[in-house]
Amino acid sequence: MSVRRLDPNQPEHFNFTPQNLAWAKEQIRKYPEGRQQAAVLPVLWRAQEQHDQWLPEPAIRYVANLLDMPYIRVYEIATFYTMFNLSPVGRYHVQLCGTTPCMLRGANDLKVVCERMIGPQGRVTPEGVFSWVEVECLGACVNAPMAQINKDYYEDLTPENFEALLEGLRRGRSMKTGPQTERQFSAPAAGAKTLLDTEIYRAPSREPAWSPERERQEQLTQNNVQAAVEAVSPVKSPEPKSGNTAKVDEARARFEKPDGPSDDLTKVKGIDAASQHVLNELGIHRYGQIGRWSDEDRQWVEARLQAKALVDTNTPGGAAPNVAGRRQGKTKDED
Numbered sequence: 001m002s003v004r005r006l007d008p009n010q011p012e013h014f015n016f017t018p019q020n021l022a023w024a025k026e027q028i029r030k031y032p033e034g035r036q037q038a039a040v041l042p043v044l045w046r047a048q049e050q051h052d053q054w055l056p057e058p059a060i061r062y063v064a065n066l067l068d069m070p071y072i073r074v075y076e077i078a079t080f081y082t083m084f085n086l087s088p089v090g091r092y093h094v095q096l097c098g099t100t101p102c103m104l105r106g107a108n109d110l111k112v113v114c115e116r117m118i119g120p121q122g123r124v125t126p127e128g129v130f131s132w133v134e135v136e137c138l139g140a141c142v143n144a145p146m147a148q149i150n151k152d153y154y155e156d157l158t159p160e161n162f163e164a165l166l167e168g169l170r171r172g173r174s175m176k177t178g179p180q181t182e183r184q185f186s187a188p189a190a191g192a193k194t195l196l197d198t199e200i201y202r203a204p205s206r207e208p209a210w211s212p213e214r215e216r217q218e219q220l221t222q223n224n225v226q227a228a229v230e231a232v233s234p235v236k237s238p239e240p241k242s243g244n245t246a247k248v249d250e251a252r253a254r255f256e257k258p259d260g261p262s263d264d265l266t267k268v269k270g271i272d273a274a275s276q277h278v279l280n281e282l283g284i285h286r287y288g289q290i291g292r293w294s295d296e297d298r299q300w301v302e303a304r305l306q307a308k309a310l311v312d313t314n315t316p317g318g319a320a321p322n323v324a325g326r327r328q329g330k331t332k333d334e335d
């Protein structure tokens with residue numbers, strides 16, 4: 001950034017209007033005791049707005065007195081930030097970013113447009129419409145090259161659309177701010193490439209706790225399990241017991257339901273929700289029980305699971321279980 005000097009033509013005095021003075025005092029009051037000087041930026045900004053968008057030397061001195069700051073400290077701030085104009089500016093003041101990303105994307109070509117349409121940097125056009133200055137990064141590099149005109153950003157500039165923009169402003173037209181191409185904000189120039197699935201923006205549907213269809217499905221599953229257990233049990237109860245009771249008794253004799261919460265057996269490879277249901281019916285609730293199966297236990301259990309699979313296969317939506325991995329009680333994560 002080049003050295004910024006005060007304009008050679010300065011007014012003699014500067015005072016805030018009563019309204020601006022009241023506003024400045026209100027801002028100063030917002031800062032904690034002993035930190036009121038931190039209001040220097042907004043107060044300088046208001047002084048610039050009052051004085052036709054540029055800061056004369058008396059205004060810098062006035063703000064220093066108001067904030068009880070050494071003049072040199074306020075002078076340093078006013079001459080450091082390019083947001084403070086030290087000379088008169090046009091009705092449209094163009095701050096053209098010339099920092100590396102904008103420069104690599106064609107800012108030098110935009111400078112040529114400024115010189116041709118506005119004139120030398122730092123001068124106001126004769127009719128007072130334009131002035132321009134090159135500034136450092138304005139924080140919109142993602143849409144480089146860009147320029148700030150008064151308080152608006154104009155991005156994705158090309159010599160053509162920049163020239164059209166300046167011409168539109170010169171004619172007093174209201175021009176589109178932001179990207180000057182079809183690009184939407186900072187999305188890829190050739191259109192969005194990610195997050196295209198609109199489904200991901202939907203709120204998760206809340207499945208009702210009960211519905212006739214859900215009850216029908218649960219009943220179907222329960223019936224299948226009972227049918228499977230009854231179909232393969234070799235034990236004949238001496239006394240006729242109703243439905244599944246005899247088979248459950250046999251299972252209880254073989255596997256004792258452990259105390260405490262059940263493991264999620266669907267994590268064991270080859271066990272789905274329906275198979276887990278059968279295993280639970282048989283008293284098998286823990287990974288450790290599966291790990292302790294004897295060969296005979298395993299055959300006994302698998303016969304019942306296979307029988308269930310046969311029932312499932314004849315039921316719409318049913319599927320045969322894959323029993324691999326059950327013998328050792330290995331979870332899917334352990335494979």
Ligand code: FES
Nearest residue numbers: 097102137140141
């Ligand atoms: S480099 Fe131009 S906006 Fe950042």
